[in-house]
Amino acid sequence: MPDLIRLEYRDVTMRFAQSARPLTAVAGVSIAVRDGEVVSLIGPSGCGKSTLLNIGSGLTAPSEGHAFVDGERVEGPNAHVAFMLQKDLLLPWRTVVENVMFGVEIQGIPAAERRRRAQALLENLKLAEFSGHYPHQLSGGMRQRVALARTLAVDPTVLLLDEPFSAVDAQTRMVLQRELAQTLKRAGKTALLITHDLLEAVTLSDRVLVMSRRPGRIIDEIAIDIPDRDEPLKRRLHPKVTDYVNRLMERLDIGTVAA
Amino acid sequence: MSEAANSSVVWKGTVASVALLIVFLAAWQWGPGLLRIPPFIIPPLSMVFDEAVRMWHVSGLAFHTGVTAAEVLAGFILGSLLGAFIGYMIGMSPTAEFALSPYILALQIAPKVAFAPLFILWMGFTIYPKILVAILIVFFPVMVNVLTAIRTVDPDLINLARAFKASRAQIFWKIEFPASLPPLFAGLRIGSTLAVVGVVVGELVGGNMGLGYLLSFGEGQANTAMVFVAIVMLTLVGGIAYLLVILIEQRVLHYMPKRAQMGF
Numbered sequence: 001m002p003d004l005i006r007l008e009y010r011d012v013t014m015r016f017a018q019s020a021r022p023l024t025a026v027a028g029v030s031i032a033v034r035d036g037e038v039v040s041l042i043g044p045s046g047c048g049k050s051t052l053l054n055i056g057s058g059l060t061a062p063s064e065g066h067a068f069v070d071g072e073r074v075e076g077p078n079a080h081v082a083f084m085l086q087k088d089l090l091l092p093w094r095t096v097v098e099n100v101m102f103g104v105e106i107q108g109i110p111a112a113e114r115r116r117r118a119q120a121l122l123e124n125l126k127l128a129e130f131s132g133h134y135p136h137q138l139s140g141g142m143r144q145r146v147a148l149a150r151t152l153a154v155d156p157t158v159l160l161l162d163e164p165f166s167a168v169d170a171q172t173r174m175v176l177q178r179e180l181a182q183t184l185k186r187a188g189k190t191a192l193l194i195t196h197d198l199l200e201a202v203t204l205s206d207r208v209l210v211m212s213r214r215p216g217r218i219i220d221e222i223a224i225d226i227p228d229r230d231e232p233l234k235r236r237l238h239p240k241v242t243d244y245v246n247r248l249m250e251r252l253d254i255g256t257v258a259a
Numbered sequence: 260m261s262e263a264a265n266s267s268v269v270w271k272g273t274v275a276s277v278a279l280l281i282v283f284l285a286a287w288q289w290g291p292g293l294l295r296i297p298p299f300i301i302p303p304l305s306m307v308f309d310e311a312v313r314m315w316h317v318s319g320l321a322f323h324t325g326v327t328a329a330e331v332l333a334g335f336i337l338g339s340l341l342g343a344f345i346g347y348m349i350g351m352s353p354t355a356e357f358a359l360s361p362y363i364l365a366l367q368i369a370p371k372v373a374f375a376p377l378f379i380l381w382m383g384f385t386i387y388p389k390i391l392v393a394i395l396i397v398f399f400p401v402m403v404n405v406l407t408a409i410r411t412v413d414p415d416l417i418n419l420a421r422a423f424k425a426s427r428a429q430i431f432w433k434i435e436f437p438a439s440l441p442p443l444f445a446g447l448r449i450g451s452t453l454a455v456v457g458v459v460v461g462e463l464v465g466g467n468m469g470l471g472y473l474l475s476f477g478e479g480q481a482n483t484a485m486v487f488v489a490i491v492m493l494t495l496v497g498g499i500a501y502l503l504v505i506l507i508e509q510r511v512l513h514y515m516p517k518r519a520q521m522g523f
Contacts (some may be wrong), residue, residue, distance in 0.1 A: 057422045077422045090421050093437045093514045106423040106433070134514045154423065 006190040007033040007056060007158045008083075011065035014051050017212035025051045027215035028065070029167055033158070033190055038181075038199035040193045042248065043211030049194045053160045053217075056192065057083045069158055079107060085164045088147040090135040096146050097122065097131040103154040104144035106150065114153070121149040124186075141172035148180065152187065159184070159191040166196065177232045185230035200243045210251045220251045234237060292473040302484040305421035305445050309492070310484035316509060318459040318473065318486070327458055328496050333391020335454040339447055342398040346405025347439075351431065356406070367403070371396040372460040379465040389461030389469070397456035404446030408439035441515065451504045455497040470496070 014026040026048035033039045042047050048242055052117065054060040055067050058077040067074040069081055090099045097118050104114040122128045125145045144164065151159060164180070165173045178212055184191055195201050201208045201222055210220040226238045235241065288304040290296075298306060315322040349363075350355045374395060378388035412435055420430050464470020472491045477485030 001424065022273075054418075059418050059421060077424050079424065081422070083422055085415060087413075087415060089413070089416055091416075091434070091437070093440075093512075102420075102433070106425045106429055108384040136514075136516045 004035040005032050005191060005244070006037075006069040006070060007031070009052065009055070010068065012052070012055060012062045013064040014055065014060075015063045019091065024215035026062075027217050029211075029216065029218055030065075031192075031209060031218065033192055035190055036188050036204045037207065038184055038191045038193060040195055040205040040206065040208045041211060042195060042198065042201050042208060042252070043216060044213050044252065045196075046199055046214055048214065048216035049211060049212045050094075050162055053083060053162050053192070053194060056158070056160050057081050074148065077223060079154065080156055081158045081160060082151045082154050083160040083162065084147055084151045084164045086166050088135070088140075088143040090143055090150075090203070091148055092135050095132050095134055096127060096138070099135065099146055100149045100153050107154060117153050117214055121152055124183065125149050140168045141174075141176060144176060145167055148176075148183070151184065152189075157190060158175060159189055161193045163189060163195055166191075167198070170221050173200075174233060180204070181230045181232045187219075197246045198238070198245045199241070202226075203235045204229070208244070208248065222247060265477070277444070285407065286376065299481060299483050303485060304518075307484045307487045310482070311488045311491075314473070314485065314488055318485075320473070320492070322467050323473050324492050325469065326367035326386065327455075327462065327493070328471065328499075330389045330458045330461075331393060331454045331496055331500055333498075334390045334457060335384075335397050335451055338394035338397025338454065339401050339450055342401030342445060342446070344396075344403050344448070345404040347409065347431075349402075350406045350409025350439075362481045363402075365413065367399050372457065375464045384434070385464040386466075386468070388464075389471075390457045390463040391456040393457035396453045400449040400453065401443065401446040404442040405439055409435055412438045435512075441512060444504065444512065447504045447508070448501060451500040452497050455493055459493060 009029050012026060012029045013024065015022045015024050029048075029093060031039070031041075031052075041052070043049055050076070051060070055062050056074065056257065057071070058067075058074045058081065069078065072078075072080075074081075075209075078186055089100065094102065100118040100121060101114045109117075117126070119131070122131050125148065126148065127142065128146055130142065135146070138146070142191065144167075148164070165176050177200060193201070193204060206229060208222045208224060209218050210222070210223065211217065212219045215228075222244060224244060226235050226240055226241040228234050267405045284304055287301075291298070291303050302310070311320065349359060372392060375388065375392050378391045382388045382391070416434055416438075417430060419433055425433065458469070459471040459474070462469040463475050467471055470493050474486055474489040474493075477483070479490060
């Protein structure tokens with residue numbers, strides 16, 4: 001069912017009651033992400049991208065409108081969604097494998113099954129030999145890979161990714177992007193990716209959504225018509241990439257506005 | 260820091276430490292004589308040592324040291340447990356923290372040792388008022404450290420757990436409690452040395468047992484060497500308590516980077 005909608009925001013508005021006058025972070029946003037699709041969300045800082053992520057994961061309730069995951073209204077945290085942030089949020093007192101099992105452990109999945117899942121993910125992400133290490137013994141890129149494994153371990157249908165690679169160096173980022181792309185493809189996961197990196201948005205996604213300055217609205221939607229979504233390094237070299245990036249720069253007024 | 264450079268620091272540091280100790284002991288032994296300081300002001304090392312042997316046989320030095328050590332241990336354990344418990348309780352309830360903070364601050368400012376005479380009035384010349392002073396004085400650093408630790412846990416970590424549908428108890432046991440352990444141990448280190456202070460003040464104020472009693476007894480007799488022996492023994496008791504905390508800490512916090520653990 002290619003047209004099955006996994007993640008949907010329907011007329012979502014978010015206001016924060018902040019010192020006397022309320023602040024509207026997001027205004028009337030509607031997004032639909034289909035099964036297996038990877039959609040990127042870009043926009044200026046403070047346009048409410050992360051607010052949308054919190055709403056999707058059920059951590060905050062929107063002021064108006066609703067979010068839906070697998071057709072069910074999001075009323076609170078649920079097992080269908082998992083998120084990953086710029087910070088790896090690894091627990092320093094847990095080994096790599098124990099960190100990967102953190103989510104499944106909370107969900108009460110039997111010990112044997114959670115160990116099996118963690119081992120399989122560590123194999124896939126080339127972390128198997130580090131399973132007994134503690135986070136402080138790992139590089140930033142490896143820590144972020146552990147965070148990805150922890151996110152995938154709960155077997156969510158939808159992944160919400162908030163600038164997951166913005167804290168790692170440029171080369172590691174490319175490696176991680178490739179691993180993410182292949183993992184998403186292999187597992188057939190649906191993902192909403194928040195990023196500031198226009199090239200990352202273009203190379204990793206099927207569609208890119210552009211948000212305006214606060215109050216954030218969706219002002220453009222660009223379908224990325226380049227093959228090989230699971231090969232971002234190959235995609236990078238595609239001639240169409242420059243056009244897409246240029247169009248995104250235009251939509252974001254980059255070059256005409258002071259940063 | 261590389262392994263080799265690290266071991267060279269340890270080696271050189273140990274040599275310097277031992278050299279410093281020898282210089283100190285030598286200065287204690289011969290310094291007073293050279294500077295013509297009379298023995299009733301600073302008795303030389305050998306005299307203090309002789310006095311320690313005399314006290315061991317005649318004044319029950321071992322017994323008094325044992326009493327003080329037991330009081331320190333009891334006060335430290337009870338004070339730490341109470342401090343940690345209250346710290347976690349208040350840390351998990353912002354309302355309780357708001358309501359209690361002025362009183363906690365007031366009690367923290369009040370000099371705890373000043374309660375010693377009061378406790379002796381209440382409980383007589385027993386070991387209990389000494390333990391109580393130690394409990395009171397150990398309580399605060401432990402509680403404040405736990406409270407601060409709970410309050411400063413990264414909210415994104417809590418959100419991560421919440422997104423996995425963690426219960427309040429799971430958030431506490433899987434995140435807040437382990438995250439609070441390093442600051443808790445920092446509080447315990449401070450508490451272990453303060454426990455000795457609390458006990459000694461209690462013993463000085465009243466009673467006929469413990470190193471604090473020997474301290475004031477020696478003072479009454481103008482026996483400076485005896486006072487020195489008591490001070491040395493108290494330092495030993497405090498040092499052992501501190502060392503025990505460090506040993507437990509290294510076991511519990513084994514996951515911490517080695518360099519963060521090094522040093523006292």
